[in-house]
Amino acid sequence: MxxxxxxxxxxxxxxxxxxxxxxxxxxxxxxxxxxxxxxxxxxxxxxVTHPELLEVLACAGVDVSAGLGVHVPARLALGLDGAVIGEIPLPQLLTSWSxxxxxxxxxxxxxxxxxxxxxxxxxxxxxxxxxxxxxxxxxxxxxxxxxxxxxxxxxxxxxxxxxxQYAGYIAWRGTADEAELSARTRDTLFDRFAFCLPPSEQMLGYPIAGDGDLVEAGRRRFNFVWYRPVDDAALRAMMTARDGRHYPDGIPPHLVEPQWPGQAREDALRLLAPQFVEVVQCAKHLFFQPIYDxxxxxxxxxxxxxxxxxxxxxxxxxxxxxxxxxxxxxxxxxxxxxxxxxxxxxxxxxxxxxxxxxxxxxxxxxxxxYMQAQVRTDEERAMAERYRDVDRILRETAVASDVLVAAIQNP
Ligand SMILES: Cc1cc2nc3c(=O)[nH]c(=O)nc-3n(C[C@H](O)[C@H](O)[C@H](O)COP(=O)(O)OP(=O)(O)OC[C@H]3O[C@@H](n4cnc5c(N)ncnc54)[C@H](O)[C@@H]3O)c2cc1C
Missing domain, CATH: 3.50.50.60 (FAD/NAD(P)-binding domain)
Known part of the structure; x- marks a missing residue:
């Protein structure tokens, strides 16, 4: 020692x-x-939490038994018409950064x-x-x-x-208050980790605690992450403020030109299941993060x-x-x-x-x-094909590391 x-x-x-x-x-x-x-x-x-994170947090002095977020029992995927096109049981605890x-x-x-x-x-x-x-x-x-x-x-x-290294796509993120959503959207999305898979894009979301860490029905929020391909030139434009200043290391959200979130909200109407359209429209702040390796x-x-x-x-x-x-x-x-x-x-x-x-x-x-603006290698092409499959996405996205290792070892 x-x-x-x-x-x-x-x-x-x-x-x-x-x-x-x-x-x-x-x-x-x-x-x-x-x-x-x-x-x-x-x-x-x-x-998204995994059992190993909860163990570490407990050792770090956090009382994890006091509740860290919202438990969901299962995952589902929605088609463009809002119907469920895939569902698997997968209990998970979802929390928030704050x-x-x-x-x-x-x-x-x-x-x-x-x-x-x-x-x-x-x-x-x-x-x-x-x-x-x-x-x-x-x-x-x-x-x-x-x-x-x-x-x-x-x-x-x-x-x-x-x-x-920029991966060729961005994530639009935001949260919508449960109380502002329609009954249909609440019934489909809350109590689930949900996905929607437009071509070359991915929307996912899950419930998290609302203000004051409240997790009761009606007080929660729905957190979403919408991955969309954006090429280098378009990313540069999105990371440039109105005064022409470019922020390659991350543009502060308040300097993002309103046309970009405006465009995303408009595209949602065309590309997403109605339940996800609603959460995007209800989100007060829509912000983006470029995805890197x-x-x-x-x-x-x-x-x-x-x-x-x-x-x-x-x-x-x-x-x-x-x-x-x-x-x-x-x-x-x-x-x-x-x-x-x-x-x-x-x-x-x-x-x-x-x-x-x-x-x-x-x-x-x-x-x-499969979300990259440009697929650069044969390996990427093969993986883009492999992860177009709804069932694979539901089973392998944001899972615990033992499940992840098993998925890698038994493709
Ligand atoms: C779209 C998206 C979704 C995500 N979803 C999940 C998820 O579901 N689950 C999950 O586990 N993770 C998720 N992540 C990843 C997660 O947010 C990060 O991996 C995690 O926050 C990393 O924490 P960190 O402390 O290493 O770095 P950071 O949070 O980046 O913290 C670094 C800190 O260092 C400070 N700093 C920098 N330079 C200096 C300096 N010179 N002197 C002093 N301080 C300095 C900064 O101010 C900052 O506070 C997601 C990320 C993205 C982009």
Whole structure:
């Protein structure tokens, strides 16, 4: 076992909070530095959970028995006319980004969470890792955890050659209040994880808790994610604000030209089952996220380690982002307890998490191939064909990692 020392976690979102909570409970003197000065909120809307995420959250200090979201017993797919064209039993717990964030944040001491604190760079030294901040201050730590997301500063130091690759499609996301939906839509969509599959596109959605984490019928929300192919030129236009400024790393939602969500709402009328048309029309905020693949072949540099989206970003079809970040954090804390030296512990971590990250990334690429604006390789073409099948989509999208591994091993 490595004697717990001082750990600095860069990034105070879900990955950073899980890691910091676990390290704290393992005896580490840990502090989080989060770039955003204002409280993080509402990002990402719905989150699919898996049993392994609930286990990690419990270890991180979250009372999962107090209820984390909405349980559904089954999945269904709707045809364009709104009729059910496929259904399978698949119990799942659906939660929201804000609900998980609030619980993890409450489990972590306020005086150790530094909002508005931006890490600029690090340097491995004989006495520890020296962390430099944009305000000119520095700190020495025994361990630096890069949980700073897809555009990670820490990863860019370790692997400047690794950048997110745009997958050729975007996700429109939003939520609609249950109380505003018609009886038909509520009856079909609530209590289910639902899909609709227009050509080369995919709409999915599920109920999540409403305001105040309320899960009673009538108080919930329906969260949806609508994947649509968008080529590079069109994406550039969508990520350019009215004043002509282009935001390649993500355009703030309030700067998106209204024509883009307007167009999506109009297209919904033509392409989606009536129940999904209604949730899109009722959503107060419709925002989009480009879908990326990212895999860092290196996760460790001296006393520095990457986890969560900083290390790997799989397309969201596995619904695994937070679960993988939690699995990374749990693996890190486990190897620190099991191994006798830090280099050995981080080497074991790297091998294990590279293998898992690669598995999720590849499977998510396969699940998403049929939505790409351009299918580039024979493998992508084969996968695009394979995942046009309604039953496969219902069985393999956003499932627990043991089901995912079985699907990959027995195609
Ligand atoms: C359409 C879509 C649907 C999804 N659905 C699901 C789902 O159903 N289930 C699921 O598990 N996952 C889902 N995900 C993925 C999930 O949202 C992410 O995998 C997860 O939030 C990653 O968390 P993270 O903490 O690693 O990174 P992030 O949430 O990106 O956090 C990184 C943090 O680091 C901070 N930061 C960055 N640089 C610095 C710096 N230099 N100094 C200090 N702080 C810094 C940032 O401000 C940020 O708060 C989905 C993603 C998308 C796009």
């Amino acid at each position: 490595i004697t717990p020392g001082r750990a600095v976690v860069v990034g105070g979102s879900l990955g950073g909070l899980i890691a910091a909570n676990l390290l704290l409970r393992a005896g580490w003197d840990v502090e989080i530095h989060e770039r955003a000065a204002d409280p993080l909120a509402g990002r990402g809307a719905g989150i 609900s998980v964030f609030a619980k993890l944040r409450a489990a972590f001491p306020n005086d150790r969470y530094h909002a508005g604190s931006i890490v600029r760079e690090y340097e491995n030294r004989p006495d520890g890792v020296r962390v430099s901040f944009t305000d000119g201050t520095t700190q020495i730590a025994d361990l630096l955890v890069g949980a700073d997301g897809i555009r990670s500063t820490i990863r860019r130091s370790i692997r400047p050659d690794v950048e997110p 990212l895999a860092s072949p290196t996760l460790v540099d001296g006393r520095v380690v990457l986890l969560g989206d900083a290390a790997f970003v799989a397309r969201p079809h596995c619904g695994m982002g937070v679960t993988k970040a939690g699995g990374d954090a749990a693996a890190l804390v486990r190897v620190l307890a099991e191994e006798s030296t830090l280099p050995r512990a981080l080497a074991v971590y790297e091998v294990e998490r590279l293998a898992f990250g690669t598995l999720v990334l590849e499977h998510a690429r396969h699940l998403g191939a």
